[in-house]
Amino acid sequence: MKNSFEHTLPNEEGYFGEYGGSFIPPQLETIMEEINQSYQNCRQDPNFQDELARLYKHFVGRPSPIFHAQNLSEKYGIDIYLKREDLNHTGAHKINHCLGEALLAKKMGKKKIIAETGAGQHGVALATAAALVGLECDIYMGEVDIAKEHPNVVRMHILGATVVPVSHGRKTLKEAVDAAFEAYLQDPVTQLYAIGSVVGPHPFPMMVRDFQSIIGNEAKVQFEEMTGKQPDNLVACVGGGSNAMGLFTAFLNDENVAIHGVEPAGRGLDVEGEHAATLTLGEPGVMHGFKSYMLKDKEGEPQEVYSVASGLDYPSVGPQHSYLKDLGRVQYGTVDDKEAIDAFFELSRLEGIIPAIESSHAVAYVFKLAKQGLKGSVLINLSGRGDKDIDFVVNNYGQDYGITSTL
Template sequence: MSDTITNTFNHNLPNADGYFGDYGGSFIPEELQTVMNEITQAYLEIREDQGFRDELADLYRHYVGRPSPVFHAKNLSREYGADIYLKREDLNHTGAHKINHCLGEALLAKKMGKKKIIAETGAGQHGVALATAAALVGLECDIYMGEVDIKKEHPNVVRMAILGAKVIPATHGRKTLKEAVDAAFEAYLKDPVNQLYAIGSVVGPHPFPMMVRDFQSIIGNEAKAQFLQQTGKLPENVVACVGGGSNAMGIFSAFLEDMDVDLWGVEPAGRDLHTDGEHAATMFKGEPGIMHGFKSYMLKDQDGEPQEVYSVASGLDYPSVGPQHSYLKDTGRVNYDVINDQEAIDAFFALSRHEGIIPAIESAHAVAYALKLASDHKGRSILVNLSGRGDKDIDFVVENYGEAYGVNVTK
C-alpha cells in the first residue's frame, strides 16, 4: 500500500498554473483566488508529508477496504468472447470510488482549520462519501443536490442525513448536477475562509482537477499491479465512464505511458445524441469553453452558455468535463465514445444476471461499452472500472424499466 500511495502523487501535469496543455487554469474572482492559492499551497505541502501519506494509507486499508479486487467476469467473458475484468470500486466503503478523494479532501480541510466542508452531488455517491469523511474527521457537512436527483436517488439522500450532513436542494434550471454545482459555488463564495468546497470530480479551478486525480490514482496503480499479477501482462483495453471524469482519470493515470493499452472514456448519449438537451456527451459534441472556474470542453447553447444536459445516470449529466480529459482527447491518448440510456440499462441487467453484480447506472455505461468492444475484438482483454454499485438505482430502474426485463415487484 505504501508504494501505491507514493505513486499516487507522482504526476507530471498540470503545470504550476494548473494547465493540462490548453485546459484547466483558474477563472475565479480575485478574492477567491487568494483562498484558492492557500488551498494549493496546503495541498502541495501535505502530499509530501509522510505522516499524511501514512494516515491516508491506513484509512484506505482499514476503513475503505482497499485494495479493491480485480475480478475476472468469466460468465460475461464466455458470452461475449473476450476476457472482461472488473476493478471493483463498488466494494469500497460507501459503495463507489468517491471515498478515495473525499477522505483526502476531508483530511486537508481539517489540517487547514476549516469548520465545514461543502460539495455538490449528482447520483449521491460523492455526497455520501463526503458526509462519511466529515463524520470521521469531525467536520460539518453541507451537500447541494438537484431536486430531481433528490427524488431519483432517495436512498443516498437518506444515507447523507443519517451521517449528519445537511442536504440542500438546487431548485433552478433542470434541478440536476450542473445546478447543484452552481448552488455549491454560491454558498462557498459567501464564506471561503471557514469552508472548503470539496469538489466531487476532476473539475473546477486549480488545484482541484490535480488534487482529485491524485487521490483517485490509487485505482489505476492497484489495478495495473493486480492485472499483471493475475495474467502476466497488461490489459489491451481499459474502459471507464466519464461525467466529470474522476473515476476515469483514476484508472487511466497508471496506463498513460503504456501505449499498447487502449484507453476508452465513455460518455452518455442519453435519449438522443443529436438533440440538444437530450445527452451529456461533452467530449463528443462540445467545444472549448469556461465554466465553474476552469477551461475545458463544454456543451454550449446558442448564447455560449452551458447547455442543458441529460442522462439516465445522475452522476454523468454535466455539461463540461475534467481538463485533463480534454488534453488527452486532443493528444489522442484516450478514445472517447458514447453509450445511450438503453444500452446502459441493458448492461445493468447483463452484469446483474451473468455475474450477480448490480452496478451503478453510471458504471453500466462502461460495462456496455466493454461488451461492444468484446463483440468487436474477440479474444482480447478488457479492464472495466466498475466505479460504483447500484443500490441507489434499483428503485428507479425497476419503476422505469423493470417490466421489460421481467422484474415485477410490488411494494
C-alpha cells in the first residue's frame, strides 16, 4: 500500500493553526527551504513513492498486522485490538520515517544523516536506513539513556553508526536534541538532521507525519476487513507524537471515532520535573525551532522532565497535537510509571507480547478507560517492542512481579 501524502495542513509557512512554523537561525533559512522544496518534489514523485513502498513491503515487512487481544478483551469487557508496529524491522514505527528521510537525504546529495534518540528506536532505525542507502550516521543520545537502553546502543554500533554521548543537563532526550541541533548548525550543507518525531521547524512535523501516516492508512482498511466497521476508539502514546499522528491522521475526519493521546505522568503530575505531560500541564511556547505546547520553568525555559519511558521524556510536543487539543478533536490523558509497568507485564503475560514501555502507556490508558466505563472497540498503536527495555524493567521492577533474578 502506498502512502497518501494528501493533507490540508500545515499551511505554506508550516503552521497548524497557531502552532508550528520555523524559528531558526538565519543561516539555516536557505537550507530549510531547500529541504522543504526537495521534500515537496519527492512527495509528488511516483518513483520516490514507489521506492518507499517497495522498501516498506520487502524491507520493513509492511503492512503490519492488527491483532485482536482476546484475553485482554475478555478481562476488560471491551474489544481491544493492537496495530502491531512492534513487528516492523528494527522493532518500532520509527523505521517508517527514517527510510523516508534517508531516501530524501540521498536525493539531496547529503553525505551524512544525524539525529537524536531517547529510547534508541529512532537511532536504530536511522542507522539501519543509513546503512541501506550508503550514508554516514551520527546519533546523539543522553548518557542516562545510553545506560538504560544498552541493547539499542549496541545495535547502532553494529550498524556502523557513531553514538555520541550527551552529558549535560538530565542527560536524556531533550539534551540529545540540543546537541544534535548544535552539530547540525556546524555543517548544514553536507548533513541532514533527520528529526525523530513530528517536531522541529517546518517541514519536519509535516514530513514525519506524512511518512508515518501509513500506519493509519493500513489500519483503516484492515480494521474494516476484520470487523466490518471502523474502531470506536484510537489510543496511542505521545512524547513528540509521531506514532500517534501516524495512526490518527487517517481517522481525523471520522467523527464517530474517538481519539485519545496518552502522555507520561511519570512519578506524579504534582511535582515539577517528575513528569512529561506537556499537553496536560503546558502552555504555548517556542523551543527547538517550532511553536507548540511546552512545559516551562519559572524563567520560561524548557522545564526538566521525566518518564520511565526514554522515548516520552520531552518538554514539548508536535505542533499538530497542540492544534488537535485546542480543537477538541483529540483527548489527551496521562498514565504514570506504575500504571505503565503494570500494563507492560499484563500484556506480556495475557497475550504473549512484550511491549516497549512507551507503548505500555497507551495499553495502560485503555485499561483505565475500560474501568471508567468505555464501550465499543479500541485500536491501540503498539508502537514498539520491549526488547530494549527488558533488562531495565527486570532490574528495577522484577521483584514486584515475581522475577527474582536477572539473566
